[in-house]
Amino acid sequence: MSTTILRFVCFLLSVVAFGKACGPSEYRSASGECCPMCNIGSVVLRDCSGDLSTTCKPCPPGTFISEPNGLHNCLTCRNCDESQGLYIQSKCTTIKDTMCDVLDGYHCIDYSDSQCRHAQKHSVCEPGQETKRPGTKTLDTICVNCPQGFFSPSGLNCTKWTDCTSRNEIQTEIGSSVKDVTCTQKRRGRYGLILPVALTPLFSIILCLWLMYKRSVVRSDCSGDLSTTCQPCPPGTFMSEPNGLHRCFTCKHCAESQGLYIQSKCTTIQNTICDVLDGYYCIDYSDSQCRHAEKHRVCRPGQETKTAGTKASDTECVDCAPGFYSPSGLNCIKWTDCAARNEIQTEDGSPVKDVTCEQKPKERYDSQNSKLPASAETTGGVEVVILLFSTGR
Numbered sequence: 001m002s003t004t005i006l007r008f009v010c011f012l013l014s015v016v017a018f019g020k021a022c023g024p025s026e027y028r029s030a031s032g033e034c035c036p037m038c039n040i041g042s043v044v045l046r047d048c049s050g051d052l053s054t055t056c057k058p059c060p061p062g063t064f065i066s067e068p069n070g071l072h073n074c075l076t077c078r079n080c081d082e083s084q085g086l087y088i089q090s091k092c093t094t095i096k097d098t099m100c101d102v103l104d105g106y107h108c109i110d111y112s113d114s115q116c117r118h119a120q121k122h123s124v125c126e127p128g129q130e131t132k133r134p135g136t137k138t139l140d141t142i143c144v145n146c147p148q149g150f151f152s153p154s155g156l157n158c159t160k161w162t163d164c165t166s167r168n169e170i171q172t173e174i175g176s177s178v179k180d181v182t183c184t185q186k187r188r189g190r191y192g193l194i195l196p197v198a199l200t201p202l203f204s205i206i207l208c209l210w211l212m213y214k215r216s217v218v219r220s221d222c223s224g225d226l227s228t229t230c231q232p233c234p235p236g237t238f239m240s241e242p243n244g245l246h247r248c249f250t251c252k253h254c255a256e257s258q259g260l261y262i263q264s265k266c267t268t269i270q271n272t273i274c275d276v277l278d279g280y281y282c283i284d285y286s287d288s289q290c291r292h293a294e295k296h297r298v299c300r301p302g303q304e305t306k307t308a309g310t311k312a313s314d315t316e317c318v319d320c321a322p323g324f325y326s327p328s329g330l331n332c333i334k335w336t337d338c339a340a341r342n343e344i345q346t347e348d349g350s351p352v353k354d355v356t357c358e359q360k361p362k363e364r365y366d367s368q369n370s371k372l373p374a375s376a377e378t379t380g381g382v383e384v385v386i387l388l389f390s391t392g393r
Helices: 002-019 197-210 380-392
Strands: 026-028 034-038 042-045 055-058 086-090 097-103 106-112 115-121 129-133 142-145 170-171 182-187 215-219 230-233 259-264 273-276 279-287 289-295 303-306 317-321 343-347 356-359
Touching: 097 106, 097 115, 182 230, 259 289, 273 279, 273 289
Parallel strands: none
Antiparallel strands: 026 034, 042 055, 086 097, 106 115, 129 142, 170 182, 215 230, 259 273, 279 289, 303 317, 343 356
């Protein structure tokens, strides 16, 4: 009978021991024991047992653990896939996952844990439209259709149809949202035969001006009844207006060193149209075009990006507030609260790095939360059983 009572008491004590919650810096092993957690950058190799503490192993390359834990496997590092519009902003370490950012020319469509998970390429405005707002890393390009009487062959800007009458020409083809109207020069008549001789020189000059038309320049001036002889602009030059010039203009060069690329190539009737490269912003506008652009500012460690740069404005950076840090210049993160994790702070933080926390030494407690000597840890349970058994008798 006494043997049965002893077994029952031992069973009750085991339930109480295994049902007790572990401390904030401990985890419950498969055997039910509260073991010290492994520090960041490592996982459990062997659980604690008796006086033997937890044995930890470091995370191998390509894996990480960013919190104290009781896991047996590290987490796989994230992949920043270019096919999803991402690039590696900060490489993965054993204590921190990879940080991805959005590629230039893309905008994020899926945010999670303050990071972009998937980005798409900016929309390209179609011919017959113009760009209302350039795309950013967070917003797509906004396109609008050209209003009636305007055209856009490239999807950049809507241009008003040419007024043939104001140029003393006749319209021979109507325009559309993607192309201009077609104007043709009026034929020259032999007005000198019906006008007074005194007006002939003046009228010849006027006729010469009428006969000047774009995409060509003067080869030889008109004389009497002989009209002006024109020559086409050679490759690399253009003339966009009727003129009396003898040389065409040189086409503009869109230099990548100045943050520009060719948006529309030069033709004999239109100069090159340049646009700002992704990752740059314009600092010099002239004639509705950017002449020079500079690369967006990159926020320094200890700062975060307040406003992402666009083609018209630079990136705006701000310093991290006290108690926050930013190792990459992307986002400011609050310092770790070691006390909340039941750890002790061993090193102060700064604007560029977190505080350093270390695990408290493991201590074992009896049922009255009094520290036991090491020799009593394995015998205390038996002493309590014997005491209860003796009392029962």
